[in-house]
Amino acid sequence: MSKGPQRIRGTQDIWGEEADRFQAVVAAFERIRRLYGFSRVETPVFEATAVFSRSIGETTDVVSKEMYTFEDRGGDSLTLRPEFTAGLCRAFISEGWQQLAPLKVATHGAVFRYERPQKGRYRQFHQLDAEILGSDSPLADVELLVLADQLLKDLGIAEGVTLQLNTLGDAETRDAWRAALVAHFESHRADLSEDSLARLDKNPLRILDSKDPRDRPAADSAPDIDAFLSHDARTFFDKVTAGLDAAGIAWERNARLVRGLDYYRHTAFEFVTDRLGAQGTVLAGGRYDGLVEALGGPHTPAVGWAAGIERLAMLAAAPAPAGIDAAIVPMGEAAESAAIGLVADLRRAGIACDMGYKGNMKKRMQRANASGARFAIILGDDELARGEAAVKNLVSGEQANVPLAGLAEAVRAR
RNA sequence: GCGAUCGUAGCUCAGUUGGUCAGAGCACCGGUUUGUGGUACCGGGGGUCGCGGGUUCAAGCCCCGUCGAUCGCCCCA
Numbered sequence: 308m309s310k311g312p313q314r315i316r317g318t319q320d321i322w323g324e325e326a327d328r329f330q331a332v333v334a335a336f337e338r339i340r341r342l343y344g345f346s347r348v349e350t351p352v353f354e355a356t357a358v359f360s361r362s363i364g365e366t367t368d369v370v371s372k373e374m375y376t377f378e379d380r381g382g383d384s385l386t387l388r389p390e391f392t393a394g395l396c397r398a399f400i401s402e403g404w405q406q407l408a409p410l411k412v413a414t415h416g417a418v419f420r421y422e423r424p425q426k427g428r429y430r431q432f433h434q435l436d437a438e439i440l441g442s443d444s445p446l447a448d449v450e451l452l453v454l455a456d457q458l459l460k461d462l463g464i465a466e467g468v469t470l471q472l473n474t475l476g477d478a479e480t481r482d483a484w485r486a487a488l489v490a491h492f493e494s495h496r497a498d499l500s501e502d503s504l505a506r507l508d509k510n511p512l513r514i515l516d517s518k519d520p521r522d523r524p525a526a527d528s529a530p531d532i533d534a535f536l537s538h539d540a541r542t543f544f545d546k547v548t549a550g551l552d553a554a555g556i557a558w559e560r561n562a563r564l565v566r567g568l569d570y571y572r573h574t575a576f577e578f579v580t581d582r583l584g585a586q587g588t589v590l591a592g593g594r595y596d597g598l599v600e601a602l603g604g605p606h607t608p609a610v611g612w613a614a615g616i617e618r619l620a621m622l623a624a625a626p627a628p629a630g631i632d633a634a635i636v637p638m639g640e641a642a643e644s645a646a647i648g649l650v651a652d653l654r655r656a657g658i659a660c661d662m663g664y665k666g667n668m669k670k671r672m673q674r675a676n677a678s679g680a681r682f683a684i685i686l687g688d689d690e691l692a693r694g695e696a697a698v699k700n701l702v703s704g705e706q707a708n709v710p711l712a713g714l715a716e717a718v719r720a721r
Numbered sequence: 722g723c724g725a726u727c728g729u730a731g732c733u734c735a736g737u738u739g740g741u742c743a744g745a746g747c748a749c750c751g752g753u754u755u756g757u758g759g760u761a762c763c764g765g766g767g768g769u770c771g772c773g774g775g776u777u778c779a780a781g782c783c784c785c786g787u788c789g790a791u792c793g794c795c796c797c798a
Binding site: 313314316359362363367368369370372373374389390391392393418420422423424425426428502505510513518519566567568584585588591613634636638667668669670671672673674675676677683685687689697699701702704706 | 722723755756757758759788789790791792793794795796797798
């Protein structure tokens with residue numbers, strides 16, 4: 308409540324244990340993406356606005372209301388990335404990555420959406436992202452899902468999280484299904500909520516997963532996509548589910564799972580938990596075979612997913628606090644001077660240690676204890692004269708004199 | 722963009738029907754004879770009660786506005 312500048316709505320200052328959890332999620336992702344042979348890529352935080360508006364659709368709410376768009380000094384319209392996929396597709400085109408296809412890439416970082424903040428939903432938030440560009444194989448879909456599954460298990464949050472899977476078919480299938488849905492909902496106009504009547508014009512698929520109980524009867528009785536699946540689309544979906552079964556991944560069909568944007572094809576999936584209120588989707592993605600082409604590139608089938616780091620961090624168990632190995636407690640100017648060298652040597656030897664900038668012994672010992680250090684290395688004139696330091700185990704309270712040369716070994720973490 | 726609830730020290734919160742109501746715990750800082758932390762004891766700093774109006778003799782407590790937070794809706798790339 309103090310005066311002075313305040314944090315911008317929907318942003319967060321992440322600190323302490325929360326920051327540790329955040330880092331733990333990123334570390335797990337980095338480790339696992341290597342296991343799957345995904346290359347790390349870095350792309351800009353902002354792009355030309357057209358990169359997003361052309362891929363998503365000029366008229367959607369997403370583009371018209373929910374992007375951070377601004378003009379730079381040259382008058383160009385720029386937008387802070389609201390997702391990774393479009394920027395990666397742009398890079399795929401402009402960097403000539405076509406020759407690397409199929410390209411398995413992973414990235415993570417901040418993304419920006421101008422939305423009302425609520426649980427697990429911020430204006431600047433952070434995502435993990437994994438994509439496979441340039442493959443039309445269902446094995447790519449499977450590999451991404453297995454990666455996602457391993458990540459969630461590694462983070463210890465697979466409990467209570469289910470993989471929901473659906474297919475949106477190919478273009479021909481999707482169009483046929485969409486027409487059937489519109490016909491179905493038109494005949495139930497009187498039963499639909501106001502929101503869904505609006506969806507009927509703009510985005511009829513979205514009626515299927517409406518939360519309004521008034522919509523459920525019509526939504527539940529609506530035709531599934533299955534009857535409209537072309538042979539190819541059916542075969543593709545079967546190969547995805549067979550691949551998941553072969554990899555031992557539990558999944559469930561959710562025929563009501565849809566995507567808001569038109570470029571999605573075939574596989575759509577979400578890992579969902581019931582532990583985050585209305586924001587229960589923890590990781591989501593799908594196949595977007597038309598996106599690269601929409602950006603002016605060659606026809607490039609692709610599939611990918613993104614996951615909110617904050618949401619994952621909220622669900623993950625708190626990592627063990629990372630205390631340092633040792634705190635150096637010098638007494639007197641001569642000792643402090645010698646300790647500067649000692650700290651440097653210990654750190655070069657890979658020992659995590661720290662020394663306060665000031666304070667008497669008592670104060671330094673208090674700080675050492677609070678820091679979670681396993682040892683205090685006490686260095687006074689007496690010890691210095693003998694070429695030793697007193698090493699105190701802060702857990703057991705035991706203390707022993709150790710030659711300076713043997714300090715690193717004495718406090719090395721197991 | 723819409724709705725509901727909420728907004729008191731760094732944190733978690735008390736503050737009765739408006740009249741010592743500016744408090745507690747934790748945290749922080751200092752001390753309990755200056756070479757030993759974690760437990761204990763003593764002391765201290767810190768809040769114009771989100772902000773701005775209004776009602777009243779009197780408002781943290783009532784009313785309006787505003788900003789922010791939380792939860793939900795819309796949207797969800």
